[in-house]
Amino acid sequence: MRINTFLIITIAFLLFAPMATHSAIPFCNLNKNSIVTPKETLKSSVTANAPRITATGNQNYCPQTSLKIVTDVNITGANATDTETEAIYIQISSGYVNGQDELRLNNLALHPTIASEWTPLEGKLKLSNIIPGTQVLYTDFVKAIKDVAFSNSAATPSGIRNFSITLGQANYLPRNGHYYQYISNIGINWNAAKAAAETSEYFGLQGYLATITASDEAQLAGKQAPGAGWIGGSDTETEGVWKWVTGPAVDRVTFWNGAINGSSPTFSFWNIGEPNNSNGVEHYAHITAPGAGTPGSWNDLQLNGDANGNYQPKGYIVEYGGMPDDPILEISASTTITIPQITSTTPASRCDSGTVTLQATTSAGTVNWYDAASGGTLLATGNTYTSSFLNTTTTYYVDAGCLTNRTAVIATINKIPTITSTNTTVSRCGAGAVTLQATTDIGNINWYSSLTGDAILGTGTSLNVPNSTQNTTYYAEAINNGCTNGNRIAVDIIIYDPPVVTDQELILCNSGSLTLDAAIPNMTYSWSTGETTKTIQVTTPNTYSVKITNSASCSSTKKITVAEHDTPEIDRIDVNETTVIIYLKNTKDYFEYSVDGTTYQSSNVFFNVTSGLQTAYAREINSCGIDSAAFTILTAPKFFTPNNDSYNDVWEIKGLINYPEAEVTIFNRYGNLIMKLNAAKPSWDGTFNKKLLPASDYWYVLKIDAGSPEKRGHFSLKR
Known part of the structure; x- marks a missing residue:
């Protein structure tokens, strides 16, 4: 994968100065007799002939100050003639923050022969003769080292700084006692770099391509390196399973097996998206070129890398130390400063007046308790402080031995609250929502359904009861940061019944x-x-x-x-034989009709109405008015039996007497006129000229008046 994102960072890892790639070339001008000797020669003599440096000075550092990195230092030559060397290298080997941390040689007037050169990228201070190539006595270097001071420009720095003081150029990591060196070699492939590293020695220590197994090692061998370089990781054995394949046997372990930018199963520091084996042949680990992604992180490259650009190999990282039979060297010493910090505080509170116990912890040093953010009175030392009797909330301050950057720790006095008012009694008409209210002089209100129950219904100055159906009592209790007087105040709800009405x-x-x-x-x-x-x-x-x-x-x-x-008004009555229809001037669905004055119906049509003079009725169903009109039904009987038994003894059309102009003529079967009937003579007894006529069928013609049509029919005379 090719990284197009360039990151600017202020923290850089230690860089390595170039060194020879094989044992035949000196590593540095340590002294006039110091050269790299092949491991096959006497390691014991290499160790015996090496100078020895020791240092003390594990100290605490306070922000915005300058602190000498050693309290004492001593350099002893390998023999009586070994009294000088060309350079001393002092490096911030762990915890280095580029842009903030600095090493400086103070009191320059006291060291007229010594020049100092600070390299921020590497976090390294070089002490050497002001005349290049000229050596300096160990005693002068000792005096100078004692005047080298550390400072940090940040207002609130943190962490631990380890300083390595070495007589050689290789960078020294005190944690594991190993040395690291970047070798520049443009275009070298991984196999050649591995072979060159394995033929290198450093004061009898066997070299190998670096195996980076921890973050401090990655910092020293990556972020602060002067160039990109090969390291000893490969997945040639199994694709995607990366192992350290160089160095001591203990380091030759699987360090990554597929986790994305993670540490699986041990430490790894891959660049974002790496390793990806993008062209199928990227099987060798390489520290990323500066500006190509995360500084000091790793890419997977093919054996030869690219021909140019960010992914062209620029060299390799050699690690010394940890191999079998390596001699014990004392050409480096280390000291440590710790920037003490308050790492945690535990404020405390209480209900009402009294004493409060506060706690604080520090990364180093002793916790000091003060009554002011600066200056003030030292109240106590130690991780725990119990205040004097307090009536109000009070702020105390702690530091870890430095007079700056005090941290506030608050002792809170919570007043016990009191209910000051409620809106009891709350009433409403019928079931529904009710809002209860209460106020307190401080804090908040908890609402309960009982005087002693623990279940909180709500918190706040009001409680909404969405559907209150009966008389109920709720209870309000004032609470202030967990403090209460335990007194619950009743707030009553009364539900009144509204009048029950019906539309x-x-x-x-x-x-x-x-x-x-x-x-x-x-x-x-x-x-x-x-x-x-x-x-x-x-x-x-x-x-x-x-x-x-x-x-x-x-x-x-x-x-x-x-x-x-409305009141009904009859407009007309239509009679068709025995069918009668009553018509109104203004018909409404709340009118009803009758033809006998007793039985009413919603229909205005009547069937089989009795012949004769009748009366039609129309009324409003709620007795808001009635109207009536007379009408006549003229119905001719189908037969009659003139036998003086009082039943059907005559033939007559009932109601004829109501029509003065009406006339009925009766004929026999031969068309002979037998009788004329009218209003004055409405019936016929079956005789002609007082003689009984025979049983037979007879015909009639009915005419109501001169302008009405005739109605014809027949009937039977039965004897």
């Missing part, structure tokens, strides 16, 4: 009046007409309402709809 629909007769009644006695009434009595009189149709209020001020509204009904 009505009433009929008002045309031009009449109607009494409207609220129906519930002993109440307060408010009609939509403005009247306040239980009953009112109305004469017009409308929708009326009355608000009925009881003694608990609960109200219900009754609605009375008044509709006006």
Whole structure:
């Protein structure tokens, strides 16, 4: 994968100065006799002939100050003639923050022969003769080292800084006692770099391509390296399973097996998205070129890398130390400073006045307790402090031995609260929502359903009861940061029943009046007409309402709809033989009809009405009026039996007497005129000239008046 994102960072790892790639070339001008000796020669003599440096000075550092890195240092030559060397290298080997940390040689006037060179990228200070190539006595270097001081420009620095003081150029990691060196070699492939590293020695220590197994090692061998370089990781054995394949056997382990930017199963520091084996042949680990992604992280490259650009190999990282039979060297010493910090504080509180115990911890040094953010009085030392008797919240301050950057620790005094008011008693008409309220002089309110129960219904100055159906008591308790006086105040709800009303629909007769009644006695009434009595009189149709209020001020509204009904008026009556239809001038669905004055129906059509003079009726169903009209049914009998038995002894058309102009003529079967009937003579007894006529069929012609059509028919005379 090729990284196009360039990151600017302020923290850089230690860089390595170039060194020879094989044992035949000196590593540095340590002294006039110091050269790299092959491991096959006497390692014991290499060790014996090496100078020795020791240092003390594990100290605490306070921000915004300058602190000498050693309290004492000593350099001993390998023999009586070994009294000088060309350079001393002092490096911040762990915890280095580029842009903040600095090593500086102080009191320059006391060291006129020594030049100092600070390299921020590597976090390294080089002490050497002001005349290049000229050596300096160990005793002068000792004096100079004692005047080298560390400082940090940040207001609140943190962490631990380890300093390595070495007589050689290779960078020294005190944690594991190993040395690291970057070898520049443009275009070298991984196999060649591995072979070159394995032929290198450093004061009898066997070299190998670096195996980076921890973050401090990655910092020293990556972020602060002067160039990109090969390291000893490969997945040639199994694709995606990366192992350290160089160095001591203990380091030759699987360090990554597929985790994304993670440490699986041990430490790894891959660049974002790596390893990806993008072209199928990227099987060798390489520290990322500066500016190509995360500084000091790793890419997977093919054996030869690219021909140019960010992924062209620029060299390799050699690690010394940890191999079998390696000699023990003392050409490096280390000291440590710790920037003490308050790592945690535990404020405390109490209900009402009293003492409060506070706690604090520090990364180093002793916790000091003060009564002010700066200056003030030292109250106590140690991780725990118990205050004096307090009536109000008080802030104390702690530091870890430095007078700056104090941390506040608050002792809180919580006042015990009191309920100052409630809105008890809360009433409402009928079931529904109710809001209870309470106030406190400080803090908040917890609401409960019982005087002693623990279940909190709600918190706040109000409690909404969404559907209260009966009289209920709730309880309010003041609470201030967990402090309470334990006194719960009752807040009551009373539910009153509103009047029960029923809406009505009433009929008002045309031009009449109607009494409207609220129906519930002993109440307060408010009609939509403005009247306040239980009953009112109305004469017009409308929708009326009355608000009925009881003694608990609960109200219900009754609605009375008044509709006006007309009085029926008969327009005409149609008679077709025995069928009668009553027609009104204005038909309404609330009218009903009758032809006998007793039985009424909603239909205006009647069948089989009895012959004779009749009366038609139309009325409003609520007795708002009635109308009537007479009519006649003229029905000719089908037969008659003139035998003086009082049943059907004559033939007559009933109701004929109501039509003065009516005339009925009767003929026998031969067309002979037998009789004429009219209103004056409405019946025939079956004789002609007082002689009985025989049983037979006879015919009639009925004419009501001159302008009406004739009606013809026949009947039988039976004897």
